[in-house]
Amino acid sequence: MSRPRKIRVTINGRKVEAAVAPNQTLAEFLRCHLSLTGTKEGCDTGDCGACTVLLDGKAVNSCLVLAVETHGGSVTTIEGLSSDGELHPLQQVFIDNGTVQCGFCTPGMILGAKALLDENPNPSEEDIRLGLAGNLCRCTGYVNIVKAVGAAAKVLRGGK
Amino acid sequence: MFCGNKSPMLGRLPSFDYYRPATLDETLTAMERLNGNFCVLAGGTDLLVGMKERRGRHPALLDIKALPELAGIRADNGTLCLGATVTTRAIAQSPLVRERFPMLFQSMKLLGSMQIGNRATIGGNLANGSPAADGAPPLLALGASVKLVGKTKERWVPLDNFFIGPKKTIIEGELLAEVRIPTPPPSGRGIFYKLGPRNAPEDICIVSAAVYGVPDGGANGWKELRIALGAVAPTPIRARHAEERLRGQPLEPKLVEEAARIAADRDATPISDIRGSADYRREMVYVLVKRALEQIARDYPSAA
Numbered sequence: 001m002s003r004p005r006k007i008r009v010t011i012n013g014r015k016v017e018a019a020v021a022p023n024q025t026l027a028e029f030l031r032c033h034l035s036l037t038g039t040k041e042g043c044d045t046g047d048c049g050a051c052t053v054l055l056d057g058k059a060v061n062s063c064l065v066l067a068v069e070t071h072g073g074s075v076t077t078i079e080g081l082s083s084d085g086e087l088h089p090l091q092q093v094f095i096d097n098g099t100v101q102c103g104f105c106t107p108g109m110i111l112g113a114k115a116l117l118d119e120n121p122n123p124s125e126e127d128i129r130l131g132l133a134g135n136l137c138r139c140t141g142y143v144n145i146v147k148a149v150g151a152a153a154k155v156l157r158g159g160k
Numbered sequence: 161m162f163c164g165n166k167s168p169m170l171g172r173l174p175s176f177d178y179y180r181p182a183t184l185d186e187t188l189t190a191m192e193r194l195n196g197n198f199c200v201l202a203g204g205t206d207l208l209v210g211m212k213e214r215r216g217r218h219p220a221l222l223d224i225k226a227l228p229e230l231a232g233i234r235a236d237n238g239t240l241c242l243g244a245t246v247t248t249r250a251i252a253q254s255p256l257v258r259e260r261f262p263m264l265f266q267s268m269k270l271l272g273s274m275q276i277g278n279r280a281t282i283g284g285n286l287a288n289g290s291p292a293a294d295g296a297p298p299l300l301a302l303g304a305s306v307k308l309v310g311k312t313k314e315r316w317v318p319l320d321n322f323f324i325g326p327k328k329t330i331i332e333g334e335l336l337a338e339v340r341i342p343t344p345p346p347s348g349r350g351i352f353y354k355l356g357p358r359n360a361p362e363d364i365c366i367v368s369a370a371v372y373g374v375p376d377g378g379a380n381g382w383k384e385l386r387i388a389l390g391a392v393a394p395t396p397i398r399a400r401h402a403e404e405r406l407r408g409q410p411l412e413p414k415l416v417e418e419a420a421r422i423a424a425d426r427d428a429t430p431i432s433d434i435r436g437s438a439d440y441r442r443e444m445v446y447v448l449v450k451r452a453l454e455q456i457a458r459d460y461p462s463a464a
């Protein structure tokens with residue numbers, strides 16, 4: 001049973017072909033098959049957001065997506081945000097604002113924030129808090145995280 | 161390489177076969193061939209969690225997200241048609257829904273986090289049969305119907321007749337294809353309240369209440385007034401006794417209080433669980449229904 005399926009999916013801009021078992025989640029596929037261990041697994045049930053990646057530009061919990069479901073799609077993980085060795089503005093402001101304590105929530109938090117800012121370049125604090133409600137930080141660094149996302153929004157809007 | 165130190169309670173998903181048909185017809189044929197040995201997969205936010213928690217095991221999952229017949233939000237002569245695989249977040253982001261069906265907008269906005277809402281579908285929310293499904297109370301109050309499609313027949317069922325028990329719906333080897341909401345009159349007004357464990361989306365509610373009213377235009381009352389409740393009975397319910405008490409009368413403070421009490425004491429039959437005790441739930445039904453009726457009355461002073 002459970003024949004492996006061939007999938008073709010673009011991961012961080014790179015075309016990947018693989019045979020995956022239908023019961024393999026996207027999170028497992030990224031971590032175990034592609035060694036992209038920046039994606040974290042906290043709860044495995046959709047509650048914590050540590051496994052957040054962008055699937056076709058939308059933030060999803062990769063622990064609740066099957067790898068087979070991504071066939072033909074495009075996935076961005078934390079490893080895909082920087083370009084040519086340069087950090088994405090969100091990554092830089094997360095560092096500058098002291099948002100990282102243990103760091104377990106950080107990759108998911110940054111991708112959640114990216115999805116939020118892609119949709120709403122000028123969010124209020126309330127928008128940020130609501131938008132990131134599905135990303136839990138067990139070190140409770142929310143104050144700095146919310147500040148950082150606001151700062152990143154500014155940078156991304158070109159300093160305005 | 162470290163691949164995740166899985167807790168023994170969860171662990172991997174049990175194995176299954178996976179099918180992703182491209183059309184409704186292919187899906188119905190596959191359903192017939194699999195002869196009950198399958199489970200429909202929409203967003204997977206209920207199903208996959210259940211399978212990880214070993215509450216359900218299925219030899220095959222039939223992914224319906226590629227079906228064009230089940231996709232999209234349309235207005236058909238004012239009737240709102242929601243394809244079963246439309247995500248709850250897409251509904252919350254639809255200007256049409258926001259303008260014409262604010263109560264539905266409100267409930268979809270509060271359904272889960274951004275990540276959940278990007279996967280969760282309206283069909284899955286209803287077909288899952290949870291008494292706490294956020295989509296259910298507003299859709300019950302708005303008089304929605306669902307289209308169920310099988311290999312040989314299709315039928316429209318009022319949502320009022322759709323839920324049978326916890327995790328049980330009237331679906332019999334069928335696909336839920338579409339949800340339809342009749343055109344609300346311009347004067348119609350709906351309120352949805354969700355009481356959750358924290359002041360944020362993402363959480364399954366403790367109690368939810370939807371109230372929808374259409375004033376009769378005169379000074380005395382309401383042509384229609386529907387009250388629906390979530391998480392206080394084996395299924396999402398209409399608060400029929402409370403509705404009956406209010407029929408044809410102005411929403412005066414004493415009557416509102418009495419009706420809210422009836423909703424809490426007679427219509428609601430809550431249980432105690434991890435999210436709240438039965439007593440607390442009853443009390444919250446009283447509070448939410450009263451608050452919603454008062455709000456509606458304020459919006460239409462002439463009818464109140």
Ligand SMILES: Cc1cc2nc3c(=O)[nH]c(=O)nc-3n(C[C@H](O)[C@H](O)[C@H](O)COP(=O)(O)OP(=O)(O)OC[C@H]3O[C@@H](n4cnc5c(N)ncnc54)[C@H](O)[C@@H]3O)c2cc1C
Nearest residue numbers: 046202203204205206207272280281283284285287294336
């Ligand atoms: C962290 C988290 C938070 C959540 N928060 C909320 C919340 O705040 N409010 C809320 O209401 N829910 C919440 N949920 C529950 C869930 O996200 C919703 O109920 C969602 O709408 C389910 O839709 P789905 O497409 O993911 O369904 P799936 O998991 O794919 O399916 C659910 C069930 O319905 C069946 N099914 C699905 N579509 C069809 C169809 N078209 N025809 C026939 N059968 C079908 C499936 O076979 C399965 O049995 C939450 C879940 C998680 C994991």
Ligand code: FES
Nearest residue numbers: 042043044049063
């Ligand atoms: S690991 Fe996916 S949401 Fe927690």
Ligand code: FES
Nearest residue numbers: 103105137138139
């Ligand atoms: S920094 Fe530790 S969980 Fe957020």
